[in-house]
Each structure stands twice: as structure tokens, then as C-alpha cells.
Amino acid sequence: MSGRVLLIDDIAANRAMIRAKLASAYYDVLTADTAEEAVDIVRTDHPSVVLIDIMMPTVDAFDLCRRLKSDPQTALTPIIMMTSVEDGPDRIRALEAGADDFLVKPIHELALFARVRNLMRMKFVIDELQLRAETTRELGLEPDETTLTNIDLTPAHSVLIVPPDRETGTRWSALIRDNLSVQTLIAIDEQEVARRVADDIPDAFLIHETPQHGGGLRSDGLRIISTIARRQPTRHSAILMAMADVNMRQAAKGLDLGAWDYLVAPHDPTEMTVRLRTQLRRKLYSDRLRSNLRDGLRMAAIDPLTGLYNRRYADHHLKNMLAQAEAEGTDLAVLILDLDRFKTLNDRYGHEAGDRVLHQVARRLQENVRGVDVVVRLGGEEFCVALPGADRAGAMEVAERIRVAVSGTAYDIGQGRTVRCSMSIGVAVAQRGEDTVESLMRQADLALYRAKDAGRDCIRTAWDAEAPPTA
Structure with a gap:
């Protein structure tokens, strides 16, 4: 999938290295040195993904991220924050500012390409839904105004957890309910997932890559993700994959199979809830666009x-x-x-x-x-x-x-x-x-x-x- 990537980094050597990696995969790379230039490029050139270096003396990366995510013109543009230090608080701060992911330099090529590819694919879908909504307006139909920021999570929304074991599932369930105010369900293996989905389609899934099966055996979390992502009833549900360890090859595979995001062990509770909140809002926003589209188009x-x-x-x-x-x-x-x-x-x-x-x-x-x-x-x-x-x-x-x-x-x-x-x-x-x-x-x-x-x-x-x- 071709597309444009905006790179914001004040060190020329860093820009050259990352630009070369992206260009080798046939992405068009734009660059910016200042926050104002970056905002102008996002508004006028519509890049598919924005990469922002955190450690810039001339640009407040977190403030820039918040500006882009609070502007209706640029709010849906995916943002990846980059840093040379693995810092838990910085990662959380980036995600809370609206960033879609956080990568540590030197950038792992598999992680970079998988992330960019996945975020582009998701933006592509939402862009198309927005474009169709715009067409309904031009046909004289006015769909409800919906933005990511006015999406509220309630107990009417649900997350199905497929944990590594029941004890962890219970802990994750309480964490998500307390922080997101959504309903949570637990399924310990593929058969239980199928039964839960048959009863009701969850808005999001949190799936460990090696959930425990009966008798202490392990299921294949990637197979569960692939099944959920390709089947008609669940293909619009958000999927967050919980990694057993730091394995970028496995993470890339999960994204390509249909996961929307991943969480690397050890699973930070704040990061888990922030990532889930982001993906739930994205899913519910897409649902509203589809609903508005169906209602308007059905008439005309x-x-x-x-x-x-x-x-x-x-x-x-x-x-x-x-x-x-x-x-x-x-x-x-x-x-x-x-x-x-x-x-x-x-x-x-x-x-x-x-x-x-x-x-x-x-x-x-x-x-x-x-x-x-x-x-x-x-x-x-x-x-x-x-x-x-x-x-x-x-x-x-x-x-x-x-x-x-x-x-x-x-x-x-x-x-x-x-x-x-x-x-x-x-x-x-x-x-x-x-x-x-x-x-x-x-x-x-x-x-x-x-x-x-x-x-x-x-x-x-x-x-x-x-x-x-x-x-």
C-alpha cells in the first residue's frame, strides 16, 4: 500500500536514516522541522501517517500531537512518537496526548513497517467512510455530526478478554471496567470465544498471543485474531493483542492478521486502558459513520x-x-x-x-x-x-x-x-x-x-x- 509519511525530526542524520527505510518500501516521505510547518503539511498534503521525534529542543512533541489530535481537520491522522530512550512514563504521556504508537530508536524495521502499514490501512477505511458521508451531504442529506472526541464509552459497550490464564483475565477485567466503564467478558480458549461471539458481538477484543487452553495447554492467539478479523460478524470489532514478550516479528504478524494494536509485556495497566480507549473510540466512530451512511443512502x-x-x-x-x-x-x-x-x-x-x-x-x-x-x-x-x-x-x-x-x-x-x-x-x-x-x-x-x-x-x-x- 503506497502513501505519504510525514517525518518530524530536527536531526538530519535521523531523518536520512528513517527516510531511506521508508523509501525502500516505496513510501513518499515528507519532512518538517517546526511544529507550524508540520501542522500546515498535515492539513494540506494529508499524509497517511506522521512520525514525531520526542527529543527535539525546538518542538514540544507532546503539544504538537495534542494540536493535531484536537483539530477536526487532522484528528484522524495516525501519529507515531519516536524516542531514543525506552521510558514508560513518556510512552504513556505520548499515548494520552493522542499518539497511536511509540517506537524506540534505533527503529526496528519490522516494527516500523508493520505499524505504518497497519495505521495506513485503518486510516484508509475511515477516510473512505468520511468521503462517502461527504457525498451524502452533496446529495442534500445531512448525517449526524460525529467526531472521535464526542464518543463516550458506557456499560453498553463491551470488551471480550482472552487472557493467558483465568487469574490474569479477572485482573484485566476489573482494570478495564474500573477505568473505561465498559462491560467485560472473559473467554479462556477458542471454543469459548466462539460461544461468546454467538451470544453478542463485542466492540473490542483483548487477546493474549498464547491464551491458556484446557489442561494447561496453550491456544494460538494469532489464529483467534485472524478468525475474528476475517469473519463478517466481528470484522469491524477492535482487536488489541497482548504480547507474551518483546517479539517484533510476532507483533508485525499480529497486525497483518488483523490486530489493530498491540501491547508489549510487561503489560502496564495505564497503557492497556489508554490503548483500549483509543481503539474503542475508533471502532465506535466508524460504526456511527456507517450507520449515518446507511440511513442517508437508503433514502436517495x-x-x-x-x-x-x-x-x-x-x-x-x-x-x-x-x-x-x-x-x-x-x-x-x-x-x-x-x-x-x-x-x-x-x-x-x-x-x-x-x-x-x-x-x-x-x-x-x-x-x-x-x-x-x-x-x-x-x-x-x-x-x-x-x-x-x-x-x-x-x-x-x-x-x-x-x-x-x-x-x-x-x-x-x-x-x-x-x-x-x-x-x-x-x-x-x-x-x-x-x-x-x-x-x-x-x-x-x-x-x-x-x-x-x-x-x-x-x-x-x-x-x-x-x-x-x-x-
Whole structure:
């Protein structure tokens, strides 16, 4: 995942070293020497992550962090504080100021990359939800105003603890209830986690990497994290992983499997509650954005047959997506998709059968894209999928996955009958600063025509060497 990182460090050698590490992973690195310059860059260049060195004589790093987190324009930008000394009080102070993490120099490469990658991924999701909320405003709908700072934790919210043993679980449970005023539950192994989740979905999980199983055996905390993060009922819940020791490789693996944050042993009680509070607020904020979005879009921007976004919504939202991609220096891919010979299906089986197929196609499209991707029914049997952050290779991978999903299984059209359908797909990726939504859609549309001319059930791209079809 490409993106911008803002580095604030007054020592040139430090900047050069960290810039080189990040550049090797293809991140764009911006730098700032003063607090004012840093605030201006965050507001105008929208970096995906900010790295701030604590030990700067000219900048109060904690004050800068508080400024960024208290400003609605910059509050959701992830911040990592860096220091050359492992200092518990400084780490707590950084987290209480709003920092999302704390790294000790010399920076461990695995920890740096895992943290940046994870925080970018989380910001990407929230940015997309905010962008969709902005589109609803432009459509004349006013969602409730929600910010991270007005999220209050109550006993209606819950944390499921998967501890290393029951004694520790009881201690963590009391600590969290007393400091966060939320409900706590304990599950000692994977089976108990599954039972608890079946009863009610917790807002957050606190999972030790080696929870105790029956008979003194150990479960695999990483497997529990992976299961929670990928399953539909729990995939929006916050996950905090408690490490058994300082193992950056294990921490990086946990983040990549779906943990939102991690806590290194020995588990400081204050740090645990601060990190949990941050992740719970982030989760609840995302929930409110989704709820506002559903309520508003249900009225004006949803296609009633398929449940997908409609053309009216797409016209507004794609402009916002393209502007954001240009501002952040990321890619935006667009797929135009059309069911092959759909008129023949309608003529032979009737429009009710055709509607059943369209409904099922919409489900298959949604099942084969990410949550941040936007799936639209443009009209009739034509669809559009917008993929923020996807380059040419990524767009082609998604297009092929969709093509196979659409044609792979027959469609139920009622009365014991089934039909098969295929789909032709045109792909275009925005050239930064050069494309408009209209030109991007036109490029994808022309590529779709080439797919039809090539025999259908295939993919063509805007960068194909073939010439556009003639009338």
C-alpha cells in the first residue's frame, strides 16, 4: 500500500536514516522541522501517517500531537512518537496526548513497517467512510455530526478478554471496567470465544498471543485474531493483542492478521486502558459513520433492486474519490462491467428472472471486493466498481476474480430453473493529475467495448495496445 509519511525530526542524520527505510518500501516521505510547518503539511498534503521525534529542543512533541489530535481537520491522522530512550512514563504521556504508537530508536524495521502499514490501512477505511458521508451531504442529506472526541464509552459497550490464564483475565477485567466503564467478558480458549461471539458481538477484543487452553495447554492467539478479523460478524470489532514478550516479528504478524494494536509485556495497566480507549473510540466512530451512511443512502442513493449504490451517487462520489487520490498521491482504478447477452436472457425467461440474476450478480460483486471499494449499478445490466489505492496489477487481479465469480456458478431464476451468465470488463487507472472522472469512465467504457469485440467473458484495459473499436 503506497502513501505519504510525514517525518518530524530536527536531526538530519535521523531523518536520512528513517527516510531511506521508508523509501525502500516505496513510501513518499515528507519532512518538517517546526511544529507550524508540520501542522500546515498535515492539513494540506494529508499524509497517511506522521512520525514525531520526542527529543527535539525546538518542538514540544507532546503539544504538537495534542494540536493535531484536537483539530477536526487532522484528528484522524495516525501519529507515531519516536524516542531514543525506552521510558514508560513518556510512552504513556505520548499515548494520552493522542499518539497511536511509540517506537524506540534505533527503529526496528519490522516494527516500523508493520505499524505504518497497519495505521495506513485503518486510516484508509475511515477516510473512505468520511468521503462517502461527504457525498451524502452533496446529495442534500445531512448525517449526524460525529467526531472521535464526542464518543463516550458506557456499560453498553463491551470488551471480550482472552487472557493467558483465568487469574490474569479477572485482573484485566476489573482494570478495564474500573477505568473505561465498559462491560467485560472473559473467554479462556477458542471454543469459548466462539460461544461468546454467538451470544453478542463485542466492540473490542483483548487477546493474549498464547491464551491458556484446557489442561494447561496453550491456544494460538494469532489464529483467534485472524478468525475474528476475517469473519463478517466481528470484522469491524477492535482487536488489541497482548504480547507474551518483546517479539517484533510476532507483533508485525499480529497486525497483518488483523490486530489493530498491540501491547508489549510487561503489560502496564495505564497503557492497556489508554490503548483500549483509543481503539474503542475508533471502532465506535466508524460504526456511527456507517450507520449515518446507511440511513442517508437508503433514502436517495441506493438502487432498490440490487442494494448497490446508484448512478446518482456514483457521479458525486467518484469525483471525491479522485480528488482524494490526487491529494494523497495514491491510485484509483475503475472497472466498468456488463453482463453478456443479458437481453437474450430477459427475452427467453422474462424480466422477473432477469431481476433475480441482477440481484445475485450484485451479491457476487460485493463478496469479491474490499469494504472500501465502491460497487455501483449504472443501469440495466451495467455495473461499476471503484477501487481506491489499486494500481494496474491490483485492478486486474480484482477484475479477474470478479469475472470468475460471476461466471463460475449458475443463477437460480425460480421454478427449479438455473441459467449461466458471463461478464465483460473494462479497466482504467487514473493517471495522477491528468484524468477527470469523465475521462476515466470513458477509458474504462472503451476497454469494455474491446472486451465485447474480443468475444465477451474477458477483460480489456485502457492501457491495451489495441485501438478503440470503430463504429
